[in-house]
Amino acid sequence: MKNVRPKADVVIVGLGWCGSLIAEELTRAGLNVVAVERGPWFETATDFPPSIDTDELRWDTRRSMLLPPAVETTTFRNNITQKALPSRDWNLNEMGYNVGGSGTHWAGMAWRFTPFDLQPYTQTVARYGKEQIVKGLILQDWGVTYDELEPFYDRFEKIAGVSGKAGKLNGQVVEDGNPFEGNRSSEYPLPPLEGMRLTDLFRDAAKSLGQHPFMVPAGQASKAYVNPLGVRMGPCTYCGYCLYYGCGNFSKSSPNACVIPALMQRENFTVLTESAVTRINKAEDGKTVTGVTYIDRNGQEWEQPAGIVVLSAFQMQNVRMLLLSKIGKPYDPVSKTGVVGRAYSFQTVSGATLFFEDEYLNQFIGAGALSQQVDDWNGDNFDHTGKGFIGGAGILVVARGARPIGNADALPPNTPRWGKDWKKAYTHAFQNGTFIFGQGTSYSHEDYYLDLDPEYKDSNGNPLLRVTYDYNENDRRSAKFVEDRSVEIGKAMGAKLVLGTNATTTSYSPYSFASDHTIGGAVMGEDPKTSVLNRYQQSWDAHNLFVLGASSFPNNAGYNPTGTIGALSLWTAKAILEQYLKNPGPLVKV
């Protein structure tokens, strides 16, 4: 017999950035909110002290903070003719597994997308015509514009304590900021992080090529800071233990450091940890949902009824939960109909590997998002006429901290991988080797999608999510272009050896070097035939279901997604509080 908890106003599935941000807004407005989180409680002060955090083997090599594939993984194939197989070991799909979610282990790059990224179809057609769009590419607007999102980006940056420098402030271009960014209504809450030798070399080289380098907006506090929720952050110590690590200094922007301390003080908020949601429950009328079913730490099944369900798990888990709950029509790649699992995209990573001579880059000093970037070749910031593709990449270097284990193969070609020659080469490369990373846009394609695997199941007996994906022609052309630009910058930086790198020259693999920014599958949009959600991230099929996260993105920009998922969560919270509560029902009529 199923156990039933008291009905809540809102149940939140997954307490990462999206879940904690919307919970903070909704509880502050007086709603009774219960969050169901699969992972355990993680506490900044007691789980990540310096005597535990500074451990590459534990956190980076063995990925000890992430969701173990043993608990849930995905199956993967490059195309529909193949048999998908489970990704059994750690791979690019890095899901969180704790209160705070992936926001606890992220690197901290806190971007806004550009106005183009949110309206790629309209703007591409207006500038180049439809013939610019590669065959099969899914290109559609999000239904929300940059100007509409701007106040929510601003709010997110202030909550997260982002360190950066405006490039376009109240219509004015600001020197040393990013002149290609969307207009900002205020400066970043904190100044940029200090530069390192590596970022200085990149900045000077990019300037010498006539480009516009700037410090990447970083989720590391450059100074002590108190955010609008009254939460204190400490100044970053540049230890370099960010990506895959927690932060015991309260310096890295995370739900744990920036939101949850305030949220937990609310009487009307409860979090159920180690509780895995298995279904969103549909009402008999088929037009609404009634809450969620979950399994607690003792294997007991529970129901949490609620007036509103907010699905805010990792992007892939959101899509899977909709499919398992039979909400929305699954995408069929043959008839090209259906929406759940459609419009799946990743990122197009290419760049250059650099080896200097007699440098002391001292890359162990840094922070997860301590980067210089140029956006001259990103989005639609340059003329694509005759180039055969749309999009591009943010091209950057990152002083992220050193990885003695992880970089052991980062050596010039034909270097032995063991023996005395390896030792000598690695000793040199540890200070002299680095890379330029072109984080590319990615547009979804009608051949690639997410659905449920017909064979492999998770530990509860539910089908795994199946990923069918490979790079498309637009990706390959764009990545090659970005690779060439990266090599030019690398040479201008004075590296002795500059080698182009490009993930799209081979088939995609979840084990190959790339970004981990998996996107889409339950996208927002203007038309229920091509989107799962309307412009408020509200389900077209059940009006009291809201789905938050990168699953909403119809395409990926040449940036990290977290700033945009944060802004969208706050945008949805406002729509719920100011529109939905007064008049429950679809917020967009079609």
Next chain:
Amino acid sequence: MKRREFLSSIAVLGVSTTIPLAKAQEVKGGQPWEPGKVDTRPLAQPRQGGLQYLTQHEFDTVGAIAERFIPADELSVSGKEAGCATFVDRQLAGDFGKASSTYRLGRFVKGTAEQGPQEAQTPAERYRVGLAALDASTQKQFSKNFAELSGDQQDQVLHAMEAGKFDLGPNVETKVFFELLLQNVREGFLSDPIYGGNKDMASWKMIGFPGARYDFRDLIPKKGQKLNIIPTSLIDNSL
């Protein structure tokens, strides 16, 4: 395996496990922590004597391999002297060796290179089978176990393994086993000494890595300079 069984199975693995501990289920009315209290499970402390998983012969073979992968020279002691075999032994006895984090359900089918490892055996099992197969093959070719070969002969075998040109019989994919050995020996050499390898932080001194340091603010102005930082390890930090 049910998720709950997975969590309890990692709980009984003992102090070596690094997977998050199960904590408070329903949390409200504040954060469930006390100042000064550390919640994270401590790491396995270095143990005096005694092997945890490997047999003495297997341990000696791993030591011989570590000696070839990381030979002693003017840059550092050898991988064997740095404790890489001890590191491997402890790793195989813990979560890594037991494949606690990997997905092990369903059929194991060999797929495309892009689909990654589909390995039914745990790393601990792969060492047991692989090291025995290695000896069987060197016996066939040299009439000796691997550890008894000369350094040059060992190098010759390892180079052939790396190239996938050394037959380890029907139960071992040579190149895959070689990569596991190389990965783990390097991990032992380059990870924190608290795991049993990297004796006296030999590798960190070699490459100039300062180790488990948490604050570099005072060094930021010294851009592009040799810093000569004396490294520290988690062992030092735990004193």
